[in-house]
Amino acid sequence: MSSKQRIEVRVNGIRHVREVEPRLTLADFLRHDLGLGGTHVGCEHGICGACTVLIDDRSARACLTLAVQADGHEVATVESLRAPESGALHPIQQAFVDAHGLQCGFCTPGFMMTTLELLRGNPDPTEEQIKEALGGNLCRCTGYQSILESVKLAAQRMKPGAPA
Amino acid sequence: MKPAPFDYHAPATLDEAVALLTRLGDEGCDVKIIAGGQSLMPMLALRVARPEVLVDLGRLEALDYIRDEGGTLVIGAMASKQAAADSDLVRRAQPLFQAATELVGHRQIRNRGTVGGSFAHADPASEYPAVALVLDTEFEAVGPDGMRTIPAADFFVTYMTTSLEANEVLTAVKFAPFAPRRRWAIQEFARRNGDLALAGVAVTLDIEAGLCRDVRIAAFGVQATAVRLTAAERMLEGRPAQPQHFEEAGRVAATALDDPMGCIHASPDYRRHLVGVLAARALTEAAARPQ
Amino acid sequence: MAIEIPTLPEQLPNDAPRHVGKAVNRVEDPALVSGTVEFIDNCVLPGMLHCAILRSPHPHARIVSVDTSAALAADGVVAVLTGEDVRRWCDPVFTAPEGWGNYCMAVDKVRFVGEPVAAVAASSRYLAEDALELIEVEYELLTPVATPEQAMASGAPLVFEERGTNVMLARKYEWGEVDRVFAEADHVVSRRFRWNRVGANPTETFGCICQWDLADGTLTCRGSYQTPRFMGIGRAGSLRLPANRVRIIAQPMGGGFGGKGGPRGTDIAALLSRKAGGRPVKYIEDRMEYLLAGGGQSWDRYYDAALAVKADGTVTGFRVRLVDNQGAGAEGYGTISAAKPLAAFTGNYRIEAAAYDLTLVATNRAPSYPYRGYGPPPHNLVLESLMDCTARELQIDPAELRRRNYIRPEQFPYTVPSGNEYDSGNYGQVLERVLALADYPALRARQAAARAEGRLLGISVVNTVEPGVFDWNAYATVGVPGIGVPEGVKVALDVFGNVTVAVGFNLQGQGQFTVAAQVVADYLGVDMAQVRISTAASDVAMPHFGQGGSRLGVAVTGAILGACEKLKAIFTTVAAHVLQLPADDLVLRNGRIQRRDAPAHGMSLAEIAGLMLTRSDLLPAGVEPCPEATYVWTAPNRNAPDDQGRCRSYLTAAYATHVALVEIDRDTGRVDILDYSIVDDCGTRLNPANVEGQLQGGVAQGVGAALYEEYVYDAQCQPLVSTFVDYLMPTIHEVPMTRKDHFVTPSPVAPLGAKGCGEGAMHTTPAAILCAINDALAPLGKELLETPASPHRVWKLLQEAGSAIANGPTGTRT
């Protein structure tokens, strides 16, 4: 009854042209049509933040976006963070590992993508600014303290001129 | 939790959008506009909203702007809330609106949610309608018969309902110049940081020779739509800008409030009480704001 | 041959333990941060269908008819399941107490909102949900049973008619001379408490993919299973399959905390697979399903409790009457969580006598399930709140009152009146350290200054004992048979000396793979990078249980050490044969079997393993070419309970003291946590970062239970919470960043001296926050004895206090 739409989306730098049902969420499109399972789904109604991706470099809930709305846009998911060939972790990923910023890891992609946007816009955030940025992401495991430390560590390491 | 099926159109121009809305409406089709989707998507996922057709305004880049038109701040309906929050122009021209925008949800929501969408959605718990009531705000809408301008007082009708016709598109929000001497504040109470408010109050006022003038107070989150707290406004008019009068205004506001809503987080009584507290706090904050 | 499990890290055959005790990075993390972990919804099987479940909108109703014809004809639909199929093919789930279980889908009547009534398997989840809308169910409404009071009233409607009552269990325990100590008490401090329903809400909901192989009658279920074999046995029972024809494959989980649910979803997906000719069927519970009817509702409790206290503050008796609204049946083992407090009934104190009067009732709320802590969080809130009430009545500082009543260090091992034995501890030491860490005198000074300004600041000093390493005997008293909880592993070396540990569980967040790798690396003297931990399917894994009851870190450590001890014996035999030395001259050290007196003379484990696998001609007679060993650990020295439920149940007793400072906003009732300090002792910290993560995560959930989270039902038993808009879990803004310090008193009885530590903070934090709130309210003469302390609830108390002042003796308001 609902006719499929042709969409063209660039995801993690790769162009995808697909026919999708209009009601398909971007989260389901990424996860099930493109096989990018790192974008997790915890609530499907916009509260938990597990599905956070970047659309045109700005953080967004993939469950509150239709795949058709991403037509003509660029999407970045957690899979874009790791260096493609060496597999080296992005400084944000490494900081989460080093500061034990995750337990089950289900919320982590959302936190990291949110952090990526934060640190691009504000390389030296205060603790308050970090909390403000992460306030829309729920974590049921860590109690957030190690996440806060992870983001601080990532910021410190990513600052221009920081020792590699 | 997946949306029911619908058809989808993403018109490239405003005219096309209006024509489409009109045609589909005339055919008896249940059509809905989608802008940022930040309110509509959860409703689709829960199948509480199940339109047959969605008309996406996402391609109407012409509606994505923030500009100064001879002292009037004009924000295109498709400007994102984050753009409004980050805009120096908004901060200078309409500091109350800017502050209210920062209170909306979280960054991920503001990045996609549009300014127009928030007004058109008319959620009683949203900061925006209350702010519109205390500022001189007008809404510009385009329908099959062309453009019309709707003052804020006539725009919000009731729970999630505006005076927009089904085939009208909200195109812009216009804020009359906000005098630099004017004081403002917004206070809200939510269970958690970033949640929709259980109650909130926005105020603007002048203080001339220590006396309150042109006081405007509006509450959100307490009734089916944002409301001006006129009893408290009248009471304060001409009174000294002092804490005891602000507290008195809070009490008057609370007492005069008709039928506040109840929900699992707050009874009607509690909401009434919160309005009083928040009104007093907002007035105090506004009066203390450095000029 | 008795195997000795090392009880201290120093006993590991390694000159310096390199991994155990260090906050090493977790082996599970690189994949998790890369987004490449196979959480169940990331798994795809060929031909897979998607299941959606139609759920009851009524709390209590008879099913008159279910018409699925339109759904069956709908686009993409392959199979539809109804109660009739279930009646034909299934049995109700096993429960404790027995006979209070539901089928996986309602067959005659629905007992709660959200109970499955039909299900669809279709080619996509979207189409499956579309088809649900085409199923027509006719209901005949029955009067719901909403509260325990209604449930216990005579002539009440029955949730389970065949039982003849709504009381699932009523039991009284008495330990010691309770009547005497209460009669002799100088003060009896008693209160009523209400703990409202909260629940686990892991970020990932339950999910599974079930495939019923019609050719050989084997069911394979992949999913987010935290107790795989237990789940398999349950499915065999409900689906009438031989247990060896149910294979459970545990995928990594996005959290669990007890409330992962799963039996119903698994059975439904399995039956749909059977109906769909054996095609795999995926079921992913969505958040609304989880909130309404998943495994996420726990502890719906009404307490009447009292302490018997001497004039000097010595607490001599503790009496608790608990009525627990279990909801519609015992399918989630919420019942037995009422028995867990027996393991630490009297907390940290030398209370000589105690009584527990337990009534578990069925209502038309959703069935309750386990949640982190499994019972002690509310129990401890009651005990610690009463301690604070006592302190106020006797005008003794709450820290001092606790100090006076602690079990003393020389009294360990200490048997509590309810029977369990605490292994070790020094409670006073932890108290003094946390008081120093928090600067308790400064907090009190800050409070005094704030009070002088009319502000409401409150401080609490709250303890817990965390029973660690659960044993079934703890629950024998409420109808669960058995003693011992096996946890088995296989440790295998390959021909190059790499090590693989096969376990029966998968990741859930607590870092057990890392702990396993640390322990095995240190025992066998290899690098952690050489170790791989791998999850075996339930049919081939060693007997196992998985996560639950603060046990897995300890249990898997014990299992690995046992297997390593066996490997040592085999390797020593082989090395002795090859080196032509008496086995007694050889020792394992730093990954080599070497001469005790000439360490250079020996063979590395890699060499021995390689030799065993490739040179059978060099092996001594009777030795298999198998450099592998299995070991199944269970806690030593457990016994059967007596008629009052007394037994040595939980092996370890970690403990902690939390100090919280809160402020109540007088105008709105909002509570803010201003300061929070923790000192704990959970014995050897195998990986300190894991321990701290468990503590802080428990604090967050405790904050949720104390201030924000609540499953609200209306008077007709309709749930009013079905989304995260209303179930409010704390965000980064609401959880205090805590100050932490610790002591280490190794457990004398547990592997490497480590105690279970996954739940303690959840036992403590709700009490710490509520006690601090009541300390803040003390000047107003008010107490809040209900959780969560939502602003609305607190405000009501403030109103009462305000009007009490207004209507006070002088009748004037200041």
Ligand SMILES: Cc1cc2nc3c(=O)[nH]c(=O)nc-3n(C[C@H](O)[C@H](O)[C@H](O)COP(=O)(O)OP(=O)(O)OC[C@H]3O[C@@H](n4cnc5c(N)ncnc54)[C@H](O)[C@@H]3O)c2cc1C
């Ligand atoms: C987690 C979360 C927290 C939130 N917190 C807040 C908060 O604190 N305060 C707050 O105010 N909001 C909050 N929101 C709502 C959010 O601000 C929405 O973005 C906003 O309400 C709607 O804007 P939108 O562009 O996303 O509109 P959509 O969701 O696309 O549309 C909303 C409604 O408006 C109509 N509409 C949209 N644009 C137009 C137009 N140009 N002309 C005519 N009709 C139109 C649509 O048909 C629809 O009915 C929150 C949302 C979430 C998910």
Ligand code: FES
């Ligand atoms: S899944 Fe998108 S916000 Fe929860």
Ligand code: FES
């Ligand atoms: S690590 Fe499990 S939800 Fe955040």
